Amino acid sequence: MLTATKLTKYYPDVRAVRNVSLTLDAGRIMALVGESGSGKSTLLNLLAGLADADAGEVRFNDERVVGPSEKLVPGHPQIRLVPQEYQLMPNVSVRENITFALRYYEKNYRDFRVNELLRLCRLTDVQHRLPRQVSGGEKQRTAIARAVADRSPGSAGVVLLLDEPFSHLDLPNRLIVRDLLFDLVQHDHMTCLFVTHDATDALSIADMLGILRDGKLVQLGSPFDVYRQPATAYAARMTGTANILKAKHLPALGLPKTDDPDALVCLRPEAIMFDDTGVVGTVRAVFFRGSFSEVDVELSRYVCVRALTNRHGLRAGQQVGVRVAAESVWQIGY
């Protein structure tokens, strides 16, 4: 188990991480989602023992994870960070990059484990190429394979920390990395925490999802709860498309007024149903997304909402009826 307690880190003109506390249970996946500059990389470095905290502490199975100021070789042997730029050795092959992590092991075991990792990470065919001769997705998987290679038998399991593991990848490669992380946790009993600015993959594989804003962990919960009940407009937007309205505009959606007209409410697009008996609006734009379309519907001069539908043939200017269930409206903070 990895825990952070009131972790804080200052740079000269910014408080990059503020009072962050979290617990990452063994065998679980946690994702932290935040916009650029919200402190994601700084927090990962603190958790890995690669940067010194100004306040607070990190513990791994009750042992304090110390920063570089207290340790000659920074880092913790069981906590492995895969940085955003992968940091592979450029002049040796994919295979040798992974083998390097096992250099102190006996040759037979080393070969066995490297072959196992190459298979698991789908790198067997490119194992003899240099990093610059493989794709971004293959580089990413090489960095993951190298990070998890040394399993230190009898230890309490490895914690894998990943900085934006999906950001440079196209959809097929994102799916491969997502499945790989899932496999590592399910079958290799790893624990994983990744940071990202895009919650798409986080929602599908994380057990716990946190929202980072200006260095603070502003919400932490299951992906379902954070998605359905975001605490703020920021949390709502970081986890997907959200219609954010003032409560006074709810009657335009056929819903009753609330006590505080200026309160903010969040309504996910899939909660808006197309229904000819609902309130009437005008289609403003249609974005085809494959299995569904996103449709902007104007309901009044002040209210335009985005809805999802698998109905085909909707066109801008067309009148449609929409209906919203009151229970899918969630009040949020600013």
Ligand SMILES: Nc1ncnc2c1ncn2[C@@H]1O[C@H](COP(=O)(O)OP(=O)(O)OP(=O)(O)O)[C@@H](O)[C@H]1O
């Ligand atoms: N070495 C540094 N010196 C001074 N300020 C820094 C340093 N590293 C990061 N910062 C600042 O700390 C804040 C958090 O940076 P950090 O890199 O942790 O954010 P991030 O969420 O990982 O951003 P990105 O998604 O763009 O990588 C930012 O305001 C950044 O400018």
